[in-house]
Amino acid sequence: MTRVLLTGGSGFIAAHVLELLLKRGHSVVTTVRSQSKADKIKQAHSDATKDSLDFFIVEDVAKEGAFDEVVQLKPSFEAVIHTASPFHFNVTDVQKQLLDPAIIGTTGILQSVKKYAPSVKRMVITSSFASILDPFAGARPDHTYSEKDWNPITQEQALENPGNGYRGSKTFAEKAGWEFLEKEHPNFTLATICPPLVLGPIVHYLNSLDALNTSNTRLRDYINGTLKNSSDKEMPGPYIWVDVRDVALAHVNAMERDDAQNKRFFTTAGFFSNSEIVQILRKNFPEYRDQLPPESWKGGYRPTPHYGIDNSRCEKILGIQWTTLEQSVVDTVKSLQALRSSL
Template identity: 65%
Template sequence: MTRVLLTGGSGFIAAHVLDILLQRGHSVVTTVRTQEKANKIREAHPKASEKDLSFAIVEDIAQEGAFDKAVVSDPPFEVVIHTASPFHFNVTDVQKDLLDPAIIGTTGVLKSIKKSAPSVKRVVVTSSFASIINPEKGSWPEHTYTEADWNPVTQEQAKQDAATGYRASKTFAERAAWDFVEQEKPNFTLATLCPPLVLGPIVHYLNSLDALNTSNQRIRDTIQGKFKDDYPPGGPYIWVDVRDLADQHVKAAEEQGAGNQRFFVTEGYFNGKLIVDAVRKNFPEYKDNLPKEDLQGGGFPEGGVYKPDNSRSKKVLGAKYRSLEESIVDTVKSLKAVGA
């Protein structure tokens, strides 16, 4: 059993990470913004004792010293999994709404660990394919993306729009984490995970159809008939199931060899047409909400799309990946459970 601090416990990815940590017998403290969210998580895990699952309220991860109290525990933490970071495009101020929470939140938790939790030996940070991709290259079919790639976005470009701001927030936050480890030489080793689009079943006690994670909105909108005359968006054309991603977060915490490694976590390709086809095949009750079968489009860019290399995740973390169809079927079932 390992004592783990999980940040952002009510998030889409973190909720699945929490399930796996508890299943594997780890003892978890998770940070949440409000007591109300803590209560919902607690109610959903009735078998977990206070020793197995407890909470720390961190209202604003962008505040200096936000995690100072959260990292102190008895018994002390050995692992921190940091998933808390904004992913949405409802942005009025890119700096305040995206860059600060991502960068200050990440460096803040690392500073707090170094200062007050010397027992921590491994920190796992949720990064993103957004920190790997070079958007200026477009679909770049001749290129294979690996962990060696970094998004070249600049501070100036980050302020252009919400989408660029989001990609920049993930890039700058991950770079700041690696810089911290290099410069501060803390007691812990770092592992970062870089997933592209994350699909998969929602944790129903934290979600309504209106408050859905950004990635799954395209599946919700498909079954609700919002794409009758078109296909759902296909970018970034690569994806991963949230359960596989969560499993790899936990493996990155457990595996000795994962320390000081960056992981590109992806199953492979998807597009808008493949989403629709999976819904059509498995959920005939939605057929009138879907684009007509002979509708053109929804595929990959003409000329192809970049190739992802997920071999490090398989070799070091033993990653196994669910199929797109299985992921979409399970996602739709979970959306139906909350009223889709």
């Protein structure tokens, strides 16, 4: 058993990480932004004792010393999984709403752990494919993206719009983590998890149909008819995806496995298109056929030729066997149906 601090426990990915940590017998303290979030998580894990699951309120991860108190809790922590970082584009101030929470939140917890929690030996941070992808290079048919790649975005470019702000926030935050490791020589190792678009079942007690994680909103909008008249030119962004349960497994295995230390992990199951998602919905959920784009719809096909991907490090070191797109879409829609029926 490992004593683990999990930040951002009410988040889409973190909720699955928490479930897996508890299943494997680890003792977890998770940070949340409000007592109401803590109460919902506690109620959902009613069998967990206070020794196996506890909570700590951190209202603002960008505040100086935000994690100073929690890292000093007893029993002492042996590992930290830091997932708390914003991912949305409903932004009016890129610096304050995207860059600061991601960068200051990451550097802040690293500093707090080094200063106050010498017992911590392993740190895992949620990053993103946004820190790998060069968003200015187009399809790059002659390039294969891997953990060796870094987004070249500048501070000036990051401030131009929310999309660039998100990409910059993930890139700068992850780089800050590796620079901290190199310059400060803390007692802990570091692993970073870099997923692209994340699909998969939601944790219904933390969600509403109006406030889903950004990636899953497209599935909601297909089955409710919002995207029925989508343009054939509609594109899925980076063209690659991963299931949230595989991302959660990557976090926990990166914490547990010796050979995962001080490495980045590009966690992607492969390529997809929005039209493939619609075909899966039409096949598995005939009740939504009238809400979906027509069978002739070809929206979201990626450009050909396009870049390649190398996810072999996740397979070899973390032992990930990727969930299929069909399984992920089906399970996600079933979770949305369960949420709707509970309202």
